[in-house]
Each structure stands twice: as structure tokens, then as C-alpha cells.
Amino acid sequence: MLDTAKRKAMLRQMVLLRAFEEKLEELYQRKAMFGSTHSYRGQEAIAVGVCSALQSSDLIASYHRGTGHLIAKGADLYTLLCECMGRAEGYSKGRGGKMHMGDMAFGFIGNTGTVGGTVPTATGAALSAKVRGSKEVVISFFGDGAANQGVVHEAMNMAGLWKLPVIYVCENNQYAMTVSLEKSTAVKQYSVRGAAYGFEGKTIDGNDVEAVYEETARAAAKGRSGDGPTFLECMTYRWDGHFGGDPGTAYRTKEEIESWKQKCPIKRLKEKLIAEGHLSESEFQKTSDEVYADLAAIAERAEAAPLPKKEVDLTSIYAPLEVSHG
Ligand SMILES: Cc1ncc(C[n+]2csc(CCOP(=O)(O)OP(=O)(O)O)c2C)c(N)n1
Ligand SMILES: [Mg+2]
Incomplete structure (x- = not known):
């Protein structure tokens, strides 16, 4: 059982992740973002539950809906916001x-x-950790749509064969852009696929931050002791559209979106802590206000920061960003 201080810290982190997405949305609406947004609202328990169970030497690999993972692993908010604004x-x-x-x-x-x-890439890092004899565990975050990519199957097969210290965290938010699971996927739960690669697969409630924490801690201990990978399918839902320009309502009903908002991971832990007498509504509001105010100040500083020099930077590899995609 997690202690109260840890659970409160996770609650605060989830509020920060949500505040961050709302800040990006605001920046996107007034064209201050460099590229698009992919909101993580609704999925905060996964990044926070997973990363809170890791050691600082552990590694994560993320994807397009990834700002939450970075923050939960310890990214610097100013540097991150600077990148978001180019x-x-x-x-x-x-x-x-x-x-x-x-x-x-x-x-x-x-x-x-x-x-x-x-x-x-994450699987390769896990191979490196094993070859070096380190105790690092690698988290590979990806979505339900990504789970159907060929390269994902290839990587998992090798990880199972070589018993690599990797945890595949599939964030099943039930849509890949506008396509629902029913239209894209032959099995009801992705976790059954673990067996196909010779390791454990488990479906868990991805909106329950404590459950995500516990399962990650267990899988990480397994990875560290040489018992190989775990596939954790975390059931969740993205509150917003796929990206900044998508209202998200053309392919999902209002009722469906509303029913998942009732399962909000922040509300869930907050209400639990209040019911247990560990938190009051006013204490939560104070924390939330602090988080939003601190973030607003950092974002203001980042927005005022200089743009990159126009000359080609010979110290880096530069690939143009697709600006208008989903
Ligand atoms: C290889 C490749 N194919 C297609 C796309 C276009 N695309 C961008 S996001 C996305 C859906 C991804 O869905 P999922 O993995 O479930 O992640 P989610 O967006 O739901 O978090 C697609 C098809 C892409 N960026 N890369
Ligand atoms: Mg998805």
C-alpha cells in the first residue's frame, strides 16, 4: 500500500500534467505552438503511475502524445515549453x-x-542494459494504434526471446486518430498478445494511478531480476480530439466522452484521499492553483525566450517538422 505522501505527490503530478496540456491548447489556439498538440488529458494516471514506480536510472521511450511521460520522468518544464514553442x-x-x-x-x-x-528503440536500450549488466529497466510507451504496427511485434518477439528488462506500456485510449478498436483490431484485449511472445500480458485500469504504480513496480522488479518483459495494457480514454485541430466529436458520441470524464483519474484519487480523511477540498484547490500559477509563469518566460539562430546549425541534424498533420 502506497503511503499518503506518495499518493498526494502523484495527485499533484497528475494535476500538473493536465495543466500542461491545457497550457499547450491555449498556446496552440493563439498559434504560439511550434507544430500541433496531442492532448494527454484523461490519461494522466498512466504516465504518473508508471514513472513514480521507476528509479531515476531507468529509461523511458515515448511517442507523439508524450509530454505527460516526460514531465512525470522529470523533464524541466522551462526547457520542455521552450521546445513546444520552438x-x-x-x-x-x-x-x-x-x-x-x-x-x-x-x-x-x-x-x-x-x-x-x-x-x-526502447527494446534496443533494454538489450544494452542487459549486455552491460546494469539494473536499468526500460519503459516503452505506445498507443493502441501503434500496437498493430509490424515493428512492434518484431521488437516484442526479440524481447521475449532474450528476456530483456522492458515493460511495454500500451495506452489503450480506444482510438487511433478517428478509428475505433472494433474497426481495427481482431482481439478484444491487446494483453493476450503477451503470450505470443513468451511473456506476461495484463490489462489494467489505466485511470487508477495506484494500480498502474503497483503493476509497474512488480513488472520492474521482474525485469531487474532477469525475468524478462511485461506487457501492460492500460485502459483509458483521451478526453480531447486526436490533435489540436480535431474536436474529437465526429467519431465519438458526447455520451461516451462524458462517461469517461466521470472516470477522471484525478477526481478518482482526490475523492479517495478526501474520503479517507487525508485531504480536504480546499487543500486540493490550493495545490491546483499553485500548479497552474507556477506553470503560467514558466510558460511566459519560455514564450519570451529567443528563437533559434537562422543560420544552419552545424552541430545538429535538422529535419523539417511536418506542421499541419494529425
Ligand atoms: C507510421 C505512421 N503511420 C501513421 C501515422 C499517422 N498517425 C499519427 S497518430 C496516429 C494514431 C496513433 O494512434 P495510437 O497509437 O492509438 O495513439 P494515440 O494517438 O491514440 O495516443 C496515426 C495513424 C504516423 N504518424 N506514423
Ligand atoms: Mg489510441
Whole structure:
């Protein structure tokens, strides 16, 4: 059982992740973002539950809906916001945007807009950890749509064969862009696929941050002791459209969206802590207000930060960002 301080810290983190997405949405609406947004609202318990169960030496690989993972693993908010706004002090010197970053200083291997693209990268990092005899565990975050990419199956097969210390965290938010699970996927739950690669697969409630924490801690201990990978399918829902320009209502009913908002991971832990007498409504509001105010101040600073120099930077590799895609 997690202690109260840890649970409160996780609640605060989830509020921060939500505040961050709302800030990005505001920036996107007034064209201050470098590229698009992919809101993580509704899925906060997964990033926070997973990363809270890790050691600082553990690694994560992320994807397009990835800002929450980075923050939960320890990214610097100013540097992250600079990258989101294409500023020179960003993680990729303002040239990658929020989908193309990486910083091993906090164990972040990287993310990319190529769906499924970081699953083999994470698997390779786990192979490296094993070869070096380190105790690092690698988290590979990806979506339900990515789970159907060929390269994901190849990577998982090798991880199972070589018993690599990797946890595949599939964030099943039930849609890949506008396509629902029923229209794209032959099995009802992705977790059954673990057996096909010779390791455990489990479906859990991805809106229950404590459950996500417990399962990650268990899988990480397994990975560290040489018992190989785990596939954790975390059931959840994205509250918003696929990206900033999508209202998200053409292919989902209002009732469906509303029913998942009732299962809000923040509300859930908050109400539990209040019922247990560990938190009051006013204490929560104070924490939330602090988080939003601190973030607003950091975002203001990032927006005022300089843009990258116009000259080609010969110290980096530069690939133009697709600006108008989903
Ligand atoms: C290889 C590749 N194919 C298609 C796309 C276009 N695309 C961008 S996001 C996305 C859906 C991804 O769905 P999922 O993996 O479930 O992640 P979610 O967006 O739901 O978090 C697609 C098809 C892409 N970026 N890369
Ligand atoms: Mg999805």
C-alpha cells in the first residue's frame, strides 16, 4: 500500500500534467505552438503511475502524445515549453517540436511522430542494459494504434526471446486518430498478445494511478531480476480530439466522452484521499492553483525566450517538422 505522501505527490503530478496540456491548447489556439498538440488529458494516471514506480536510472521511450511521460520522468518544464514553442533553449534547440526530443540526463530516450517508432528503440536500450549488466529497466510507451504496427511485434518477439528488462506500456485510449478498436483490431484485449511472445500480458485500469504504480513496480522488479518483459495494457480514454485541430466529436458520441470524464483519474484519487480523511477540498484547490500559477509563469518566460539562430546549425541534424498533420 502506497503511503499518503506518495499518493498526494502523484495527485499533484497528475494535476500538473493536465495543466500542461491545457497550457499547450491555449498556446496552440493563439498559434504560439511550434507544430500541433496531442492532448494527454484523461490519461494522466498512466504516465504518473508508471514513472513514480521507476528509479531515476531507468529509461523511458515515448511517442507523439508524450509530454505527460516526460514531465512525470522529470523533464524541466522551462526547457520542455521552450521546445513546444520552438525556442532555442528547448530540448532540441527549438528545432524538433514536442514530438522530437530526447535527453538522457533524465532517462528519456526520445519520442517521434512515427507511430510505433520508439518501440524497437526502447527494446534496443533494454538489450544494452542487459549486455552491460546494469539494473536499468526500460519503459516503452505506445498507443493502441501503434500496437498493430509490424515493428512492434518484431521488437516484442526479440524481447521475449532474450528476456530483456522492458515493460511495454500500451495506452489503450480506444482510438487511433478517428478509428475505433472494433474497426481495427481482431482481439478484444491487446494483453493476450503477451503470450505470443513468451511473456506476461495484463490489462489494467489505466485511470487508477495506484494500480498502474503497483503493476509497474512488480513488472520492474521482474525485469531487474532477469525475468524478462511485461506487457501492460492500460485502459483509458483521451478526453480531447486526436490533435489540436480535431474536436474529437465526429467519431465519438458526447455520451461516451462524458462517461469517461466521470472516470477522471484525478477526481478518482482526490475523492479517495478526501474520503479517507487525508485531504480536504480546499487543500486540493490550493495545490491546483499553485500548479497552474507556477506553470503560467514558466510558460511566459519560455514564450519570451529567443528563437533559434537562422543560420544552419552545424552541430545538429535538422529535419523539417511536418506542421499541419494529425
Ligand atoms: C507510421 C505512421 N503511420 C501513421 C501515422 C499517422 N498517425 C499519427 S497518430 C496516429 C494514431 C496513433 O494512434 P495510437 O497509437 O492509438 O495513439 P494515440 O494517438 O491514440 O495516443 C496515426 C495513424 C504516423 N504518424 N506514423
Ligand atoms: Mg489510441
